[in-house]
Amino acid sequence: MASVTYKNVYKRFGDVEVIKNMNLDIADKEFMVFVGPSGCGKSTNLRLLAGLEEISEGEIYIGDRVVNDVPPKDRDIAMVFQSYALYPHMSVYDNMAFGLKLRKTPKDEIDKRVKEAGEILGLANLLDRKPKALSGGQRQRVAVGRAIVRDPAVFLMDEPLSNLDAKLRVSARASISKLHRDLETTFIYVTHDQVEAMTMGDRIAVLEDGYLRQVDSPRNLYNLPANMFVAGFIGSPSMNFFDATLVGEEGNLYVDTGDFRMKVPEARRAPYEAYVGKQVIFGLRPEHIYQAEFAAPNIVPAPFEAMVEVVELLGHELHLYLNSGSKSFVATIDIRVQTHVGERMSLVGDMNNMHLFDKDTEEAIR
């Protein structure tokens, strides 16, 4: 059990800087998710913490110990790899026992822990098998088992579910969350899948291009994205962005995209006053756009119109690709709406959930 701290961490491969000034405090027993598109540095951050890569600059702490020069085996961590990295010549039992044997744990202690882990993970009757004879889901559980028998201070998981099929992934997701509750240990989990991130993490660190873009709870990331990248990355379909101007008229504030004009609610006005008359980016999530007749109660409606270009019915959701005149966007509409391509549709946006971003810095205006 331990906290983890990244302090001004940089990682360079030759001239390429892949981690740029990473600063992050991960609390003890927290479930932290690193998420981002491929090449964003999430795995590298994990490998720096594991000691598989050398830190170019800055410090990483596990607990209050700087681990920059501590070899992986002495960092009191365990890691689950994307490929599972099971030792192919060892049985499931030996795979799990290997780390303990190397640490000269007494034999019956090893036996007890491995059997316990086997019980927890439903591997009890597979302990004699070689990895070759296991299914993908079983291998994944062995990889997790190998980590938990070690009882480490920090658990690292590098996309452990990405090799499973979609159905198995859902149940494995739940069992890892449960494992975290039961073990009461710090978990750091790398994924490119925002659903995994949102469902599992206590907090999520969103990375892009080596930069840490935002760290917050799943709810806050969704409701209060700090910048356009996070706003666009979290949520599916992605947030719509419109180039717009903030216009002040008759004591009211409007977002004017050229195609339509929407009134900013009184309650949200304060931070935007400084941007009146300026170019901004207006963000609105697809699920915050409604067909006029099916608008949800308790929203701050702002009517506008758009032409239907593509209709996608997913069963529980209806995605419409619309065009407001000069700009295409997506809306998630009530499935009772009957529509067809080419229809001109009356819509309302929920301005309570509007987002405004600075056009130059792409940071949210708060």
Added chain:
Amino acid sequence: MQNIDTTPQELSTGAKIVAAVVRIAVAIAIPLLAFGVLYAGFLFLRDSEAPKWLVVIVAVIWGVGGVALLYWVFNWLVEQLPDNWIAILQPFVFVGPALFILTWFLALPTIRSFWISLFDRAGPPDSFFSIFTDGMPASFVGLANYKAIFTERLMREAFRNNILWIVFGSTFSVIFGLIVAVLADRSRWERVAKSLVFLPMAISFVGAGVIWNFMYEVRPPNIPQIGLVNAIVVALGGEAHSWPAYTAISPWNNLFLIVIVIWLQVGFSMVLFSAALKGIPEELMEAGRIDGAKESQIFFRIMIPYIRGTIITVWTTIVIFTLKIFDVVWVMTGGQFGTEVIATQFYRQSFVARNPGYGSAIAIILLVAVIPVMIYNLRQFREQEAF
């Protein structure tokens, strides 16, 4: 042959017999026809007065094209049959001739060697069938040749030496190959180092023998030693010897011959090990590191077991090599000074001492010794494919 079941439906016994006969006929007819065609071509070209280059071109087209045409014709013939007969016969159009030729050139000589090994230097009767009319000739000695093999002094020396060859030759080839592969893998000079180690592979055993003759060259004590080994020995205050012929250290003088084959074979084992090592996923080693393994433990407990199949394959391959070793011994010492091996004995008895019966018996013993290793080796190959 009948148990290779390619038939879509059950055949009657009569049809099975017909199938077997036609299969064998196809297997024999194609190569016989091919030899006929090739021989006719040979006679034709030999007697023609066309320019050399034309003869070469015609020969290539005749040889390759003729055989291809033959296969094509037989395949076409089979395809005219009903569907289930095509399934029965078609494989044998292609596999049959190979099996037949293999039998002709490998199995028959083996059986013949065994037959010869039952006779003394006068050899077997000209016709096998004469034993039924005239009875066994006086030259028949039964298994006496085999008894001699295990009692005669030179043969026992050969067995001893072959064991030395197997133990030291294969073990050190594997160990050095592995060391070079591991070290080269971590070096900036990987390609250069590997090329240098691999180069001797291109040298024939006889060539290597000649080279090492220079290495072991010995000069009288009062003139400078030009052989590298003796130059070093003398420089260190030792006494120059013709090392492979230095019987005072017998049987260890054999090691000076074994070194040559190690030098030749390390390249082979290094290349295979290098490929196998590169095939170990990086994450496996990283998992080991996180699990708490030191680099040496990663090497012995993860890498070595991972490439175990390759190690066994390389090891058995070199065991087979060293069991059959001949050229190096023949060139370096001719089997003198206590360096006789099974193969040199075989050659000496068959072609120098003109005792083909005894020589054949040795060859059969050598074969029997190689076969189990061979089977093990093949099994390893198959397992690796499945891996």
